[in-house]
Each structure stands twice: as structure tokens, then as C-alpha cells.
Amino acid sequence: MDPQATNSTLDNPLREGLSLERLPSPCAMVIFGASGDLTRRKLMPALYDLALEGLLPPGFSVVGVARSEKSNDEFREEVRESIRQNARRTPIDEGLLRTFEEGISYVAGDFSSPDAYARISEELDRLDRERNTSGNRVYYLATPPSAYAEIACKLSEQGLVQPIEDESWTRLIVEKPFGNDYDSARELNQTLLQYFSEDQIYRIDHYLGKETVQNMLAFRFANGIFEPLWNRTFIDHVQITVAESIGIENRGGYYDQAGALRDMVQNHMLQLLSLVSMEPPPAFDADSVHDEKVKALRSIRPIQPEEVDYYTVRGQYSEGWVMGQPYPGYRDEARVDPASTTETYVALKLFIDNWRWAGVPFYLRTGKHLPRRVSEISIQFHKAPHPPFAENVTQSLEPNVLAIRIQPDEGITLKTTAKVPGPSMRLRSVNMGFLYGTSFLVESPDAYERLLLDCMLGDSTLFPRRDGIEASWEPITQILRGWEATGVENLPAYSAGTWGPEEADSFMERDGRQWRQP
Numbered sequence: 001m002d003p004q005a006t007n008s009t010l011d012n013p014l015r016e017g018l019s020l021e022r023l024p025s026p027c028a029m030v031i032f033g034a035s036g037d038l039t040r041r042k043l044m045p046a047l048y049d050l051a052l053e054g055l056l057p058p059g060f061s062v063v064g065v066a067r068s069e070k071s072n073d074e075f076r077e078e079v080r081e082s083i084r085q086n087a088r089r090t091p092i093d094e095g096l097l098r099t100f101e102e103g104i105s106y107v108a109g110d111f112s113s114p115d116a117y118a119r120i121s122e123e124l125d126r127l128d129r130e131r132n133t134s135g136n137r138v139y140y141l142a143t144p145p146s147a148y149a150e151i152a153c154k155l156s157e158q159g160l161v162q163p164i165e166d167e168s169w170t171r172l173i174v175e176k177p178f179g180n181d182y183d184s185a186r187e188l189n190q191t192l193l194q195y196f197s198e199d200q201i202y203r204i205d206h207y208l209g210k211e212t213v214q215n216m217l218a219f220r221f222a223n224g225i226f227e228p229l230w231n232r233t234f235i236d237h238v239q240i241t242v243a244e245s246i247g248i249e250n251r252g253g254y255y256d257q258a259g260a261l262r263d264m265v266q267n268h269m270l271q272l273l274s275l276v277s278m279e280p281p282p283a284f285d286a287d288s289v290h291d292e293k294v295k296a297l298r299s300i301r302p303i304q305p306e307e308v309d310y311y312t313v314r315g316q317y318s319e320g321w322v323m324g325q326p327y328p329g330y331r332d333e334a335r336v337d338p339a340s341t342t343e344t345y346v347a348l349k350l351f352i353d354n355w356r357w358a359g360v361p362f363y364l365r366t367g368k369h370l371p372r373r374v375s376e377i378s379i380q381f382h383k384a385p386h387p388p389f390a391e392n393v394t395q396s397l398e399p400n401v402l403a404i405r406i407q408p409d410e411g412i413t414l415k416t417t418a419k420v421p422g423p424s425m426r427l428r429s430v431n432m433g434f435l436y437g438t439s440f441l442v443e444s445p446d447a448y449e450r451l452l453l454d455c456m457l458g459d460s461t462l463f464p465r466r467d468g469i470e471a472s473w474e475p476i477t478q479i480l481r482g483w484e485a486t487g488v489e490n491l492p493a494y495s496a497g498t499w500g501p502e503e504a505d506s507f508m509e510r511d512g513r514q515w516r517q518p
Contacts, residue, residue, distance in 0.1 A: 024456035026057045027136035027169075028127045030120060032111060032151055033143040034064025034075070038175070042206075043142065044079050045086040046448035051100050052089050053445075055453055059131035061103035063123050067110055075106035088446050103131060111147050117158040124160070135168030138455055145177055149191045156195035164197045171455055173202045176267050177258065181480060182473040189466045198466055202455045207268040207375075208462040209447030211436060212410040216275045216377075217284070219404070219412065226402075227280070229381070231356045236399065238362045239378045239516055240272050243370040245322055247496070248344070252335030259342040261476060264366040270297060270472040271464065272377060272406075273362060277352050290465040297471035301351040308482030313492070313504045315345035317369040320496030327369060327496045341491055344368040347504045349511075350475070365504065365515065369496035374518040375406035398429045401516065410444055411435035 029047075031039055050056050064075050080101065084092055107123055109116025127133045139155060141148055152172065155161050162170040174192070179185025192201055207213055220227055229235070242264055248255040255263065274293040281288035303311045318329040331338050345367030352362065379402040401415040413433030420426040436444050454462055464472075492501035499515070508514050 022055055022453065022457065024057045024453070025136055025169075026059045026132055026134045027138060027456055028061040028063060028124055028131075028133040029138040029140060029452075029456075030063045030065060030124070031140045031142055032065045032147070033141070034106065035066040035068055035078075036142055038142045039064070040078070040082040041086050042446070042448045043140065043452070044082050045088065046446050046452055048083045048097065048100055049088050049446065049449050050453055051096060052093060057456070059103065059127075059133055061105070061127045061131050061133055063120065063127075064104070064106045065109065065111075065116070065120060066106075067108065069108045070106060072105050076101045076104050079104055088443065088449075103127075111143065111151050111154070114154065114158065117154050117160065121158055121160055135162065135166075137162070137168075137170045138173060139171070140173045141175060143175075145175075145179075145188075148174060148188065152192050152195045161195060161200075164199055169200075169458065170196070171200050171202055171458070172196050173204050173452075173455055175204055177262065178203055178267070178469050179473060180258070180262060182470065182477040185469055185473045189469065193466075199460070201466070202451075202460060202463045203465075203469060204451055205267050205271055205464055206447040206451065207406070208271055208464075209449070209451040210406055210410070211444040211450075212404060212406045212412075213272065213275065214450075214462070215412075216272075216404065217289075221280055232358055232360045234381055235360055236380045236382045237360060237513060238273075238276060239380070240269055240276075240362065240364045240376075241378075241516070241518060242269055242366040242375045243373060243499075243518070244366070244368050245370060245373045247317070247327055247369050248330070248333055248336075250334065252333045255344075256336045256340055256342050260344055260346040260366050260368070261479060265346060265348065265364060266472055266476040267464075269364050269366060270300075270476075273297075273300075273350070273364070274468075274472075276377060276379075277357055277362070279356070284461070286459065286461040286465075289461050290468060294465065294468045294471050296352060296354075297468060298474075299352045299354045299357075300475045301353050302475055302478045303350075303482065304478065305482035305485050308479055308486065311349045312479060312483075313345075313347040313501065313507045314343040314483070315367065315494050315501035315504065316340075316342070316491040317344050317367070317496045318493040320369070320498065322369055322371070322497040329493075329496075330368075339489070341488055343491060345370075345494060345500045345504070347500065347507055348479075349507070361511065363508065363513075363515075365500065367494075367500050370499055371497055372518075373408065376516075376518045377404040377406070378402065378516050379404075380516075397427055403433075403516070403518075405518070409435055410437075411439075 031043060033039060080097065083097060105123055107116065107119045109119060128135055141151060162168050179188050220230065274296045277296040278292040279295065281292045316330050320327060330336060330344050331340055347365040350362045350364065381400040383399050397417055398415065403413045405411050411434050413431045415429050415431055417427050418430045420428050451462060492503045494501040
């Protein structure tokens with residue numbers, strides 16, 4: 001890279017040391033689906049931000065691959081515009097951007113055409129010669145899932161996959177959705193493993209790249225105060241909320257086949273659940289962390305088809321207002337079946353059948369067109385067994401809650417009880433906590449920055465492993481089968497801009513609990 005690419009590290013010795021520690025070996029990244037929204041909004045801006053931090057290796061190069069015909073200069077102009085619109089760090093460093101663009105090229109071709117892969121091979125050979133990328137490759141599948149198997153097969157057939165024992169390395173990043181049920185996920189795993197080894201496959205879930213999600217491991221296992229309380233003896237229940245204020249955003253064709261359970265719960269939310277519930281790993285390495293996460297996922301009690309109405313609530317948004325804007329109902333959205341029974345909201349009650357969590361319910365909820373965008377894990381502790389205060393003092397007290405905010409305003413708060421100043425004994429709940437932005441005085445990196453860098457470094461800790469993907473699909477597939485058997489024609493409705501159907505509140509009230517409002 002040009003010296004400008006690492007100028008940001010020169011005035012900060014700590015950052016310079018981090019850059020050296022986290023600097024990958026030279027490589028080229030081939031992005032299949034380079035004309036798509038993911039590449040424009042996330043991948044190219046994340047790579048630019050890594051360059052700005054001095055975390056890309058010398059000679060790092062990107063080869064964009066898509067069907068549309070365009071020149072290298074046209075593709076570079078698209079990349080330049082996407083970075084200006086979506087990069088985390090502004091204003092844009094124009095000198096660094098020009099240097100970054102020197103390593104960007106484009107190959108047009110159909111993903112099923114051997115000729116396209118021959119051109120990709122020629123371009124990679126050129127980069128090895130001219131930019132010293134050393135034969136190291138990252139293949140990023142930013143394509144529809146239907147193309148995954150074919151691309152993997154063609155890469156292998158054209159000799160573009162290096163054996164794991166080779167001096168140079170090859171890695172494959174696969175975007176979600178990874179299957180649409182247990183059987184399809186298992187089949188996709190088996191297909192990819194015909195061409196790549198497990199150590200070469202990086203199944204990306206961007207939630208795991210978020211700073212607060214990663215901090216869950218540090219919070220639990222680097223502090224002596226919380227882990228002794230992290231069990232059924234002290235915890236009453238756990239809530240995980242992933243609320244979205246947006247609707248389906250012109251994705252009706254995809255979403256009507258997926259729904260909230262597949263789109264959010266199977267991947268993002270069960271990954272969060274596994275981090276909350278896993279046992280302490282013996283070491284912070286990929287295999288140790290994956291082993292404990294998989295054990296937690298496999299301990300989820302299956303919901304039998306006849307039990308789905310008791311343990312789940314579905315909903316579908318109707319017309320309403322979100323943040324002052326009117327929106328149509330789900331069935332009126334483009335490319336959505338007018339008689340659709342696809343859920344845009346789902347709430348679940350899950351149990352983890354092991355010694356640590358026996359009897360502790362995990363409540364999960366997610367939905368489209370809720371009042372605001374927020375993702376949060378809240379741990380509610382049991383009430384004090386015998387508070388020695390008058391009943392009128394304690395009857396309105398709230399339980400202690402540890403809330404881990406993933407987005408926005410990333411941070412952690414602990415709700416405790418304190419005395420109100422004055423001559424009488426009056427108690428009130430107060431919050432203690434921190435926000436990342438104010439505590440560390442730095443902006444959290446985008447999730448894709450961390451995950452792309454980890455892949456180039458060969459660190460798969462934050463990427464779900466094959467058995468983890470399959471373990472997360474097992475309880476979800478059971479629920480899907482139960483829903484299919486019920487044959488409902490209409491789901492409970494909730495107005496866009498509200499917190500879900502009334503049935504979801506009754507779902508909690510039945511257990512003597514209520515949803516926490518983030």
C-alpha cells in the first residue's frame with residue numbers, strides 16, 4: 001500500500017502496534033455479486049475503512065465479478081461513490097482512496113460460465129505478478145444462495161482452490177441465508193465441503209462482528225463478579241429483542257418465502273442466545289468457542305408441532321405510522337401474496353435443558369415496522385427474597401436487570417435499587433452503565449470490518465461452524481413444521497409502529513412477566 005494508507009497509525013503508537021499485530025498476509029479478494037447492494041453499502045466501505053486504519057496488507061486487491069458488462073474504470077467509479085456515501089470515517093481521504101482504487105478491477109461473466117472463471121484466474125495471476133498477492137485468495141459470495149454451490153464447484157474445477165496444506169491459502173465467505181431448514185442447510189454444507197475444507201469456509205453473520213456482541217465474551221469471562229451469578233439460581237429469565245423500524249424494503253419476493261423466524265431468529269438471535277448461555281471455553285480460540293456454542297444450541301428443548309401455539313406467537317403488520325410516516329400493511333406490499341401467512345413478527349419461549357439453565361425461560365422477539373430500531377439482551381435477576389422494608393416501600397420495586405444494548409447506542413446498563421435522598425425510606429430503581437462512544441472515545445468499527453479482517457487473518461472465532469449452523473436449524477425446523485401443520489389463514493395483526501400483536505403481551509403475562517421496553 002502507499003504510505004498514505006498507513007498515515008492514520010503514525011501519530012498513535014498503540015494503533016501502530018495493533019496494525020502490525022493484526023496485519024494479514026498479502027491477498028486478493030474476489031467478490032461475486034459485485035454489482036449488488038451488499039457490496040455497495042457494506043463491503044467496499046468496510047475495506048476502505050480498514051485501509052484507513054492501516055489494517056490491509058501491502059498489495060491488497062479486489063476483483064469484482066458480476067454479469068453486467070463494465071470496464072475497470074466504471075467499476076472503480078461505482079466503488080468510489082459507494083465509499084463516499086457509506087464509509088464510516090469521513091471526510092474521505094482522497095489520496096488513500098486513489099491508492100485503494102489501484103488494486104480494484106472487474107471481471108464480467110455469468111457465474112455458470114467456465115470462461116468467466118478463466119478470466120478470473122488470469123486476473124488473479126496478474127495480481128500475483130504485479131501486486132505480489134502471493135496466491136492468497138478470499139472468495140466472497142455476495143450472491144443469492146442459489147448460486148453458492150455452482151460458484152464453489154466452478155472455482156474448484158478451474159483450479160482456483162488451493163489445498164489446505166499449500167503454502168498459499170484460499171478462503172470462502174458465504175453470506176446468509178445458509179439454507180432454509182435443517183435439511184437444506186445440511187445439504188449445502190455437504191456440497192461446499194466437496195470443494196473446500198471446513199477450515200476454508202467462513203459462514204458470515206454480521207451480528208457477531210458487532211462490538212457489543214463480542215464484548216459479551218469479555219463481560220462474562222473477564223470479570224469475576226458476574227459469572228458466579230450467571231445461572232438458574234440467580235436469573236429469573238432472559239429476553240432477547242431485535243426490533244426493526246423498517247419494513248421489508250422492496251424485498252417482498254424474498255421475505256414472503258422467509259419470514260421473521262428464518263430471517264432473524266435462526267441466525268442472529270440464536271447466535272446471541274448461544275453467547276449468553278454457553279459454558280466458559282477453556283481458551284479463546286475458534287474451536288473452543290465453537291464447541292461451547294454448539295453445546296448450548298444442542299441443549300435447546302425442541303418445540304413439538306402440537307406445542308407451537310403455546311411456545312410461539314406470530315404476527316403480521318397492518319397499515320400504520322412509523323416515525324411520522326404512513327406505511328401499508330404487509331399483504332399490500334409489492335411481490336407479497338395478498339393471502340400471505342408469512343410472519344413479520346415472532347416471539348418465542350425457549351428452554352435450555354442443562355444444569356446451568358434448567359427452568360430459566362429465554363424469551364425472543366423480533367419484528368418489522370416496530371416503533372424503533374433496537375437490539376438488546378436483558379438478563380432479569382430474581383427479586384430479593386426478603387427485603388426488610390415496609391410493604392409500601394417495596395411493592396413497586398423493579399427487579400435487577402442487566403441490559404446489553406447491541407444497537408444503537410452500544411453499551412451495558414445495570415438496573416439496581418437505591419434510596420431516594422430525604423428523611424424517609426423511599427426506594428427507586430436507578431441505572432448504572434456505560435456507552436462505548438463515551439467510555440472509549442472512539443467510534444465502534446462496522447461489523448464487516450472486523451469480520452473481513454478476521455477472515456484474511458484466518459481467525460474463524462466469529463464465524464459459525466458447520467455443526468453450529470445445523471444445530472441452530474434443528475429447533476427452528478421443528479417450529480416451522482408445527483406452523484405448517486396448523487394451517488392458519490390469518491395471523492394476529494399489529495399496526496405498523498407498535499410493539500407487536502396483543503397476543504405477544506398476553507404470552508408474557510401468562511407467565512407473570514412482561515416485555516422490557518428498550
